[in-house]
Amino acid sequence: MASTFKPPATQRIYDVCVVGSQLGGAVAGALLARRGYRVLHVDHDGVGAAYEDGGYLLPYAPAVLPGPRLLPAAELALTELGLATDLVRQLEPCSPDLQILLPRHRVDITHDGARRMQELRREWPHEAERLEAGFARLGRAFDASSPFLKALPPLPPDGFGERRAVGKALRFAGNAPGAEGEDLERVSPLAELEGHPLASSLAIAQRFLGYLDGPTAPFATTRLLGSLLRGTYKLPGSYQHLRELLRRRAEVRGDAATADEATAVAERLEVDGGKVAAVRLAGSPDSWVARVFVAATDAPALQRLLPSEEERSKTARLLETVVTGRQLVCINVVVRTSALPPALGDNALSLRDPDGGDGLENAILLQVLPARRDRGKGVAEAVPDERVICAGGFAPAGLRASDSEAVELLGKKLRDAVLDAVPFYDRHLVHESMPLLAARRTGRGSRLMPHPLYVPVREITLGVTGLPCRSPYKNLLFAGREVVPGLGIEGEFHAGVQAAAAARDLLGRKTG
Numbered sequence: 001m002a003s004t005f006k007p008p009a010t011q012r013i014y015d016v017c018v019v020g021s022q023l024g025g026a027v028a029g030a031l032l033a034r035r036g037y038r039v040l041h042v043d044h045d046g047v048g049a050a051y052e053d054g055g056y057l058l059p060y061a062p063a064v065l066p067g068p069r070l071l072p073a074a075e076l077a078l079t080e081l082g083l084a085t086d087l088v089r090q091l092e093p094c095s096p097d098l099q100i101l102l103p104r105h106r107v108d109i110t111h112d113g114a115r116r117m118q119e120l121r122r123e124w125p126h127e128a129e130r131l132e133a134g135f136a137r138l139g140r141a142f143d144a145s146s147p148f149l150k151a152l153p154p155l156p157p158d159g160f161g162e163r164r165a166v167g168k169a170l171r172f173a174g175n176a177p178g179a180e181g182e183d184l185e186r187v188s189p190l191a192e193l194e195g196h197p198l199a200s201s202l203a204i205a206q207r208f209l210g211y212l213d214g215p216t217a218p219f220a221t222t223r224l225l226g227s228l229l230r231g232t233y234k235l236p237g238s239y240q241h242l243r244e245l246l247r248r249r250a251e252v253r254g255d256a257a258t259a260d261e262a263t264a265v266a267e268r269l270e271v272d273g274g275k276v277a278a279v280r281l282a283g284s285p286d287s288w289v290a291r292v293f294v295a296a297t298d299a300p301a302l303q304r305l306l307p308s309e310e311e312r313s314k315t316a317r318l319l320e321t322v323v324t325g326r327q328l329v330c331i332n333v334v335v336r337t338s339a340l341p342p343a344l345g346d347n348a349l350s351l352r353d354p355d356g357g358d359g360l361e362n363a364i365l366l367q368v369l370p371a372r373r374d375r376g377k378g379v380a381e382a383v384p385d386e387r388v389i390c391a392g393g394f395a396p397a398g399l400r401a402s403d404s405e406a407v408e409l410l411g412k413k414l415r416d417a418v419l420d421a422v423p424f425y426d427r428h429l430v431h432e433s434m435p436l437l438a439a440r441r442t443g444r445g446s447r448l449m450p451h452p453l454y455v456p457v458r459e460i461t462l463g464v465t466g467l468p469c470r471s472p473y474k475n476l477l478f479a480g481r482e483v484v485p486g487l488g489i490e491g492e493f494h495a496g497v498q499a500a501a502a503a504r505d506l507l508g509r510k511t512g
Contacts, residue, residue, distance in 0.1 A: 014040040016503055017279055017290035019266050019305070021046030023489065024479035025296020026246040027077050027496025032503055034081055034249075040288055041247065042279060044266045045297050049240040051439035052374045054431045058332045060439070061450035062367035062390045064098065064209060064347050065091070065234060065242070065489065066227035072150040073493040081249050087242070091233035098228050099345030100201045101421055102354055107198065108345060111231045124198070131198060135229060137189035142226025145184050145219065148173035152501075155484050155494060156465035166461065185462055188218040190225070197354035205349050207358040207394070208365045210464075211485035213325040213453035217463020220486040227490070232347060234369065269293070269305045271313075275474045279305075292503045295471070296480045296496075298324075298449065314472035321458050322467065322482050328451035329360065329399065330392035331414040332433045334371050337385050339428030344368065350421040360393030360410065364417040367391075371430075386430055391418050394453060401436050454485050464491065469498050477502050 015037040018029040021044065033039040050057040068074040068087060078084040096108035096115075105123045110116050116135065120128035151169040154162040173184055193199035202225055206216055209224040235241040270278040270287065278287040295302050299322035306316055348366045356362035371386035395410055411434055418425060435450070454466060464486025467478045479499035484491030 012040075012286060012288050014038045014288065014290040015507055016040070016292045016294060017042065017288060018294045018296055018479075019269075019279060020044050020295060020297025020301070020480060021243065022296040022480045023243045023246070023492040024481065024483065024496035024499065025294055026243045027493055028294050028296070028477075028479045028499040028503065030081055030246045030249050031077060031497065031500040035500075035504065037503075037507065040290060042264055042266050042281065042288070044264070045301055047240065047439065049244045050372075050380075051435060053332075053433040053438040054334075055373055056332075056334055056388070056431060056433070057372045057374045057380050058334075058388060058433055058435070058438075059330075059367075059369065059390050060240065060435045061328050061330045061392050062208075062347070062365050063234070064094070064228075064232050064365075064367070067091075067231050067233065068493075070146070070227060070230050071490040071493060072146060073152065073490065073497045076152075077493060077497055081246070083245065083249055087245065090235060090241075090245075092235070094232045094234055094346040096345045097232040097347070098205060099348040100198070100205070101348055101350040102197060102201065103352065105197065106343065109202075109228060111229055127196070131193065131196070134190050134193045134199070137192075138222065138226050139229050141184075141187055141189040141222045142229065145173060145222050145226075148184055149223075149490070149494065152494070152497060154469065154498060155491075156461045156468055158468040158470060184219060184222070186218055187222065189222060200354040201349065201351055204351065204354075204358045204363050205365075207363075207453070208328075208349070208392075208451075210488040211452060211454055211481050211491070212464070213455050217486060219462045220464050223464075223487050223490060234346060234367065266305055268307065271307055271310055271473065274472075276476050291475060292506050293473075293476045294479050294499050294503065295476060298452070298480070299467075299482055300324075315476070318467065318472060323455040324397040324449070324452045325455040326394045326453040327397045327399065327449045328392045329395045329410050329414070330390060330435055330450065331411060331418070332431075332435070333389045333391070333415075333418060333425060333429060334386055334431040334433075335389060335422075335425050336428040336430060337387055339422065339425045340368065340387060340389075341422065344422065348421060350417060352420065358394060360395050360413055360417070364391050364393040364414065364421075366418065366421055389418060389422060389425070392451070393417065397449075397452065399436070407434070407436060452481075454482060460486070462486070469495070469502055475506060 016032050017040045018025045019042045029039050029041050096110040098109040100107050107119050107123045117132050120131050148169050153166045153169040157163040157166045190199050206224050264281040266279050267282040268280045269276050276293045278289045280287050299319040303319045346368050350364050352362050367390045369388045371383040371388050372380040375381050464484055466482045466485050469477055477499045479495045481492050483495035
């Protein structure tokens with residue numbers, strides 16, 4: 001019997017392979033491509049800048065973006081890539097930077113000190129001076145902590161040399177002008193406001209800005225809340241738009257993946273001699289070989305890519321230390337503009353009780369965005385008299401679309417919470433969509449959660465760090481949000497920049 005001829009599998013060789021769609025991986029890939037290395041980016045779990053439902057392009061989650069030029073790692077990366085000016089042009093300032101909606105108070109937190117003081121005097125006339133003094137301390141602490149992160153310390157430090165480098169950077173920042181000799185690791189600028197409903201509300205707001213669950217660290221408070229006082233922004237495609245911008249720059253600057261490979265799902269990592277040798281893609285007999293691999297996907301997704309014989313390896317055990325406690329569950333409601341209260345801000349934290357915790361039953365973050373119609377072929381058209389209210393709250397991790405009863409219950413809670421903030425919006429409703437249910441499933445490797453909260457189970461430096469940059473495999477680096485989860489988007493940029501530096505150390509400087 002004649003047998004069907006099967007061509008032999010081929011190898012495609014790169015300097016660097018980035019696996020996963022998280023922002024830190026896009027940063028590392030773009031920087032390495034800019035520096036002349038041949039980069040392959042295997043998207044694996046990407047979801048794109050938006051999803052389509054009912055003819056609209058909708059965000060996966062609300063995302064409050066700080067000014068990138070105030071984040072040292074972001075400023076370094078965007079400047080090197082030539083994107084700093086382009087991105088600033090695309091960012092739309094939020095007004096106010098953050099609005100807090102309480103049962104008896106509505107206050108706009110803005111980077112304009114005079115306006116902020118007016119708000120505080122209107123809502124808490126007898127405590128306004130004390131509250132503004134707390135904001136002033138927060139602003140000074142944010143400025144004083146920037147020299148530390150500008151030194152690009154290794155976070156988290158791995159070994160004596162890196163711990164020494166972190167300590168040196170902390171001492172330098174503590175002695176910088178304006179630092180007043182304060183210990184950046186322990187200074188808590190809002191401690192004197194503890195117990196006040198505004199301070200409690202800001203503590204809840206912090207949860208939506210970072211990726212760590214549990215008690216918040218003083219350094220995280222300084223960076224996350226301090227950035228609010230310098231201005232917040234939004235993008236048409238929310239957080240994922242930023243990542244796509246970096247990916248496109250990598251494709252222009254370097255020999256990055258082709259379109260088909262860039263949207264491929266990784267099936268397995270091949271490990272040989274304590275190193276990752278290659279990645280295999282679903283539906284392909286070929287193997288993609290690289291000298292260095294950068295992981296930018298959720299830890300459970302990366303675990304599933306390891307060969308069966310590596311299930312109890314040091315890397316597998318390290319990934320098991322990343323535990324997701326909760327995840328952000330969201331709803332998008334498209335409404336006519338007339339549904340929006342005139343005083344509703346672009347970013348609003350709605351709380352039923354400032355002391356009621358940060359669960360979905362008490363707290364949701366709303367973001368008002370332009371409504372965009374999907375015209376096909378990547379073209380979006382704004383709808384002049386419609387807006388999207390994207391609202392999210394935290395629920396236990398592990399929720400799946402197949403659990404219809406649980407999803408329906410969460411959807412009802414989200415709708416009720418939106419009604420608290422935007423009364424009678426349902427009378428002006430045009431379309432409603434939950435990303436968990438409506439976003440198309442196209443066989444991706446692992447659906448990327450838009451905003452997980454990790455439970456720290458390892459000793460963490462400064463209360464903000466997680467996985468080390470270097471894995472037990474000699475040539476596998478971590479650049480995902482699990483590296484510096486306590487700093488949110490700033491931590492993702494930091495992880496990407498340091499992964500790019502570590503990759504260059506492994507590869508040697510590119511010449512010619």
